Amino acid sequence: MKSSTKAIHSPAPIADAYGALSVPVYHTAAYEFANAEIMSDAFCSRVPLPDYSRITNPTVINLEDRICHITGASKVHALSSGMAAISNTMLSLASQGSNIVGSKHFFGNTYLLISKTLARYGIEGRFVDTTNLQEVEKAVDENTCCIFTEIISNPQQEVVDLRALSQLAHSKGLPLVADTTMIPFTHFSARELGVDIELVSSTKYLSGGATCIGGLVIEYGSMPEFEASMQEMLINLGSYMSAHNAYMQTLGLENMAARYALESANTMELARRLRKLPQIVKLTYIGLEDNPFHALAKELFNDSYGAMITLELKDRQACFDFLNRLKMVKRATNLFDNRSLAIHPASTIFGNFSPEQRRSLDVSEGCIRLSVGLEDVDDIFEDLAQALEGC
Ligand SMILES: *Cc1c(COP(=O)(O)O)cnc(C)c1O
Numbered sequence: 001m002k003s004s005t006k007a008i009h010s011p012a013p014i015a016d017a018y019g020a021l022s023v024p025v026y027h028t029a030a031y032e033f034a035n036a037e038i039m040s041d042a043f044c045s046r047v048p049l050p051d052y053s054r055i056t057n058p059t060v061i062n063l064e065d066r067i068c069h070i071t072g073a074s075k076v077h078a079l080s081s082g083m084a085a086i087s088n089t090m091l092s093l094a095s096q097g098s099n100i101v102g103s104k105h106f107f108g109n110t111y112l113l114i115s116k117t118l119a120r121y122g123i124e125g126r127f128v129d130t131t132n133l134q135e136v137e138k139a140v141d142e143n144t145c146c147i148f149t150e151i152i153s154n155p156q157q158e159v160v161d162l163r164a165l166s167q168l169a170h171s172k173g174l175p176l177v178a179d180t181t182m183i184p185f186t187h188f189s190a191r192e193l194g195v196d197i198e199l200v201s202s203t204k205y206l207s208g209g210a211t212c213i214g215g216l217v218i219e220y221g222s223m224p225e226f227e228a229s230m231q232e233m234l235i236n237l238g239s240y241m242s243a244h245n246a247y248m249q250t251l252g253l254e255n256m257a258a259r260y261a262l263e264s265a266n267t268m269e270l271a272r273r274l275r276k277l278p279q280i281v282k283l284t285y286i287g288l289e290d291n292p293f294h295a296l297a298k299e300l301f302n303d304s305y306g307a308m309i310t311l312e313l314k315d316r317q318a319c320f321d322f323l324n325r326l327k328m329v330k331r332a333t334n335l336f337d338n339r340s341l342a343i344h345p346a347s348t349i350f351g352n353f354s355p356e357q358r359r360s361l362d363v364s365e366g367c368i369r370l371s372v373g374l375e376d377v378d379d380i381f382e383d384l385a386q387a388l389e390g391c
Pocket of ligand 1: 081083084150181182201202204213215
């Protein structure tokens with residue numbers, strides 16, 4: 001089966017009592033057992049029965065199992081947010097005195113988690129250009145616990161050569177952790193590219209219609225120690241996904257591949273049309289053949305380039321004027337909603353960063369991030385073009 005089929009037809013571990021076609025939502029905190037022996041077996045993981053919904057829940061397990069089936073993972077943990085997936089993973093891998101060699105172009109909260117929150121516990125972040133192997137290698141030492149990158153940085157859209165980074169990580173005995181939120185796992189295999197732990201903000205492509213927040217930790221079985229420490233985090237930190245959110249995300253998963261195909265086709269067409277407009281100083285989309293990362297992206301992601309366009313306008317005022325004139329495209333954060341969205345990262349996501357921090361993260365004052373939705377491409381273009389007039 002191909003991944004789009006598996007998203008719909010993954011086998012359920014225990015059949016529903018009533019044969020419900022849509023996954024039942026088990027809104028329950030606890031479970032009753034037929035006898036003390038089975039209860040003990042469940043609590044000690046000798047039988048695959050749920051015991052308490054901070055740790056397992058049938059609706060969440062259904063989502064996790066489907067994603068296991070699609071990705072070939074050894075284990076999938078569905079958590080309450082993308083940040084929960086990232087923080088639980090980092091807390092599993094790191095301990096006092098260790099360092100994380102990560103991307104200098106991390107998503108804003110990932111950067112703050114490592115540079116601020118984890119720093120208070122004696123864990124150091126070393127932020128480097130993960131597209132430059134020499135720079136990564138120089139930052140690694142005996143206290144490094146992992147190499148951590150995003151597959152495509154946001155909003156800069158730099159593509160990381162995961163195969164090369166994985167070779168480097170493995171030559172140092174380290175796991176490669178990759179945040180793959182930017183391309184859905186139905187369209188490329190992080191495992192085949194050498195990723196050991198894949199992290200996803202399922203708030204984005206998976207939930208689709210911006211229905212709820214969620215995160216995934218997808219393990220490929222290359223690090224048995226991680227499996228054990230991740231289980232410890234799950235139980236002790238309590239960030240497991242709720243049954244209701246797992247239900248919403250399962251609905252999203254079933255049509256994610258189809259939505260993505262349309263969104264990425266829309267994005268390619270818009271990039272071609274928008275780049276001709278005079279108000280646009282620079283347009284970045286890795287799907288365009290003259291983009292410096294195009295060839296690498298084509299190889300890694302199977303001719304698939306995501307649904308995000310980065311525009312460079314004259315200055316901050318031009319960006320604000322553009323956003324204020326939009327009639328259909330929504331002024332909102334989030335990515336890969338069914339609706340098209342636009343945001344000015346420097347004044348929002350990175351708004352409380354100092355100008356120096358923004359410069360070091362390469363977030364410019366004239367940058368607009370567009371997330372392309374499912375609307376008719378002519379309607380999206382028309383709205384963007386009228387809002388750009390006079391910018
Ligand atoms: C949104 C996002 C996150 C954080 O995910 P949440 O679900 O908002 O917690 C992490 N990484 C990337 C690349 C993201 O786009």
